[in-house]
Amino acid sequence: MTYKIQHVSNQFDQVIQTKIDGKTKPLGALGQLEVVAKQLARVQALSTNKVDTLTVDKPQLIIFAGDHGVASEGVSIAPSEVTGQMVANFAKGGAAINVFCRQLGWQLSVVDAGILHAPDEQLQVINQRLGATTASIHTDAAMTLETVEQGFLLAEQLIKQIKEAGSNLVAFGEMGIGNTTAASAIMSALMQVPATESVGKGTGISDEVVAKKQQVVEQALTLHKDKLSEPKQMLACLGGFEIVQITGAMLAAAQEKMHILVDGFICTAAAMVAIQINPAVKDYMIFAHCSGEQGHTKMLNWLEVEPLLKLGLCLGEGTGAALALPLIQASVAFYNEMASFEQADVANVV
Template sequence: MTYSIQSVSTQFDQEIQATIDGKTKPLGALGQLEVVAKQLARVQATSTNKVDRLVIKKPQLIVFAGDHGVASEGVSIAPSEVTGQMVANFAQGGAAINVFCRQLGWQLSVVDAGILIAPEKELQVINQRLGTTTAPLHKTQAMPLEKVTQGFAKANQLIKQVKDKGSNLVAFGEMGIGNTTSASAIMAAIMQVCAKDTVGKGTGVTDEVVLKKQQVVEQALVLHKEKLSDPIQVLACLGGFEIVQITGAMLAAAQENMHILVDGFICTAAALVAIQINPTVKDYMIFAHCSGEKGHIKMLEWLEVEPLLNIGLRLGEGTGAALALPLIQASAAFYNEMASFEQADVADVV
């Protein structure tokens, strides 16, 4: 599947930078907020052909859930059944991501991308099931290629609906017991590093389990070695149903000229794949935070990106992305509302 993603406009770079530099502050004094403001302006200029005012409209956070066959190998602190239990918790408003979305003004959606037991019908969960669970990635392909295609198609449709409702900023969260193992394998495959450099404690497993995770990832990399130069095959061999749909959703959001706020370790693994499929998608991405998961900082360094937050989060669910929203809004607000030296009749400090 191909995505037609516009290259982000640099036509107004001089004007954007002059606006930022002309505010009543020393050059660069707002740090990463200035970087974010410029990125927001570039993306919005791509679709509007002007940069007079930045707008963040109806920010939408989508949590995708999927179960992983590799969870049966004892690579997590919890059984796969917890995925479905947490999906119900999301739908009933009781999880951390619900609290943060209510506090900060996100619209939240929960997607069943493929969990063991489908949610009760009365729960507000979007059905985009690709199956009940992936296959163990160290024994066979996690899923057939057609499941990746189906997942992308479902993600595309969902993003179009979000865009049609007026949103221009989207973030993704995930839930899936065993998905740090899948993300570690994806990281190792794309960055061409060994398993011990990618596997961490996830949600808090023992050193013995970390070693087991490393062995599983190493086995998967050897088993699928001949296919891992193709990012679509990486998803089929090593991915999860939720990781597939997050990857597709990122590409679809960029195709719709939307801002993408990237969460932690699992979502950054999806971003790695999306960038391999179409490198232009990276220009639409803002990286929310550096998680406490071992491999995440290495991913961010490899991508040469600077996260907005580093507060030791390792929960997933999209919590890091949710918490970064006020910084995105602050970037737009200073660009729009802060006086220039000329307007304020202040001597330019440059």
């Protein structure tokens, strides 16, 4: 698949900056909120050709779940069966992400991208299965290139449905025992760093398991070294079904001129691959938080982006992205509603 993603334009930058600077505050006093407002305005101008007001409409968070063959190597604190159990928990509304989505006004969808056991049909889970589990990345390719393309197609169709339902902001969460191993391998492959820099303790594994995880990642990088220069091939070799569909969904969302709120370590790995496929997708991304996973700071630095939050989160599920929504809404609110010096009859402090 190819994506027609339009780079944002600087056509309205002066108008946007003048509007922001004219608010009743010192220049730059709202910090990152001003940066976010400018980014939102640039993206929305592509569709409306206007920058007078901003909107965040029907924010949608999608959790993609997938199982990983490498989990059988003991690289996680839990067995693969927990992926399916958590998917059921998401569908029943009992997880942290459900709590935050209800609190903050997200619409939440759960996608089975390929977990070990398909969920009960009575649960509200979208079926986009690419298989039951990937192959172990240190002994084989995780999946075929054809499977990657199928995952991209399914993700694009889902994003189109969400766009048609009126959403202009989307975030992604993930669930998949073993997926930090896949994300670490992707990080190492893209950034050309050893597994000691990309593999961390995740949700609290022991030093012994960290060493095992590092070994598996190094084996995977060596096994697939001739196929890691092309991003889709990299996904086929090292990725997970959920990582593939998150990558495809990010590209599809940018193609639809939607805002993308990027979550933690695994979602940032997907974002890195998406940027390799089409660099214009980065124009649409806002990075929600820096997680407690040791490689995430390095990823964000490599991408030269500034996250909105740093809360030490290591949960995944999209929780960091969910918690960043009020900051996005605050950026919209000050841009739309805050008085200018002229309107407020206040002496300009510039």
